[in-house]
Amino acid sequence: MVSYSMPFVLLSALTINILLQANGLSGTSYRLFFLSAAFPIGFSIGRAIYLRWSHIQIAFDSMSFSVIKGSKEITNGLWRSYRNVSIILDRYGKPNLRLYKSIDGEYVDIPISKTNAKPQEFRDFVQRLLSTQRSQRISPQAVEAV
Amino acid sequence: MPEDPRPIDAFELGLIQGRARWIGDLTEFFRDYRIGDTTFALYAKGRTRNSGFLISRFFSWTVLPNYAIALFCVDEGEGSLGIETLRNRVDVVTRISKDEDLQWAWLILFSRKNIQPSIVSFVSRYDKRELGLAVASTTVKQIVLSNNQIGKSIEKHLRLSRALGEEKSGKTD
Secondary structure (H helix, E strand, O other): OHHHHHHHHHHHHHHHHHHHHHOOOOOOOOHHHHHOOHHHHHHHHHHHHHHHHOOEEEEEOOOEEEEEEOOEEEEEEEHHHOOEEEEEEOOOOOEEEEEEOOOOOOEEEEOHHHOOOOHHHHHHHHHHHHHHHHHHHHOOOOOOOO | OOOOOOHHHHHHHHHHOOOOOOOOEEEEEEEEEEEOOEEEEEEEEEEOOOOOOOHHHHHHHHHOOOOEEEEEEEEEEOOOOOHHHHHHHHHHHHHHHHHOOEEEEEEEEEEOOOOOHHHHHHHHHOOOOOEEEEEEEOOOOEEEEOOOHHHHHHHHOOOHHHHOOOOOOOEEO
8 A cells, every 4th residue: 555655645745835835835844744744645545546446355255255356356256166285485575375266277376475374274264155056966865755 | 382383284385396406406396196006195296397487497498407306205203213114115216216217306204213223224324326225313413324326415405404493404414
């Protein structure tokens, strides 16, 4: 979020400075006070842009999951559609989760490195979910004949 | 007080953080991965060419070969680890290496029992260059490494002893 905000902090400071000079306030003692407003203004704009475009949210329950980037849902699915889970390192060495529909088959990546989830714990949690769903699929339900 | 992580979890965490980078780039980590009749507590896949950034990336693309490699860990738990089991594990990994066209592989067996002298003898005399072998006792913190370059790298680069919670390595070469 800081990288999104800093250009706007700089832009706000420049704009405030231009306004102060145009109004003849650049020499007064209030100058620093007005300039310090650049930080909250810049951070607010940066935060709004970050939340709108780049913030990653992973929503899940025992049945399904969805990945939301900014205000758009980029992936969703049911746990029972997947057979295997692994931790995959991206090109920067950041650990993400990969869900496989079949071994070495179709897969979907969940960018957990962009959240505060611990990769090993989350992978183990997902693995337990997948094996539970699998065992539910395998074990036949007992139906009583009437 | 937080519980100590299991040796295999600690070992995996080290690999995720890039502990193997000087010898290979392990990029994908599976747990409880079943191949045939064997369930590997940890199975990691990677390549010899690491990704890096700018200069290291250019260096690896121009100099390093791009071979497939893998790491296999088996948790033997409380069960006794005999020569027959060990030979079976080696055979399975050798077969997977051939199928997956791996340039080399590591096989590490964790056991909660003392390592038998016959196992020490087998592992320390194992010298096939395409498979690095190690047996680790998580209770007495003993590590036995195979007598080849890949086997020695299990301690030198992957730092298996750290995963067992040792300050100094108690390995038997």
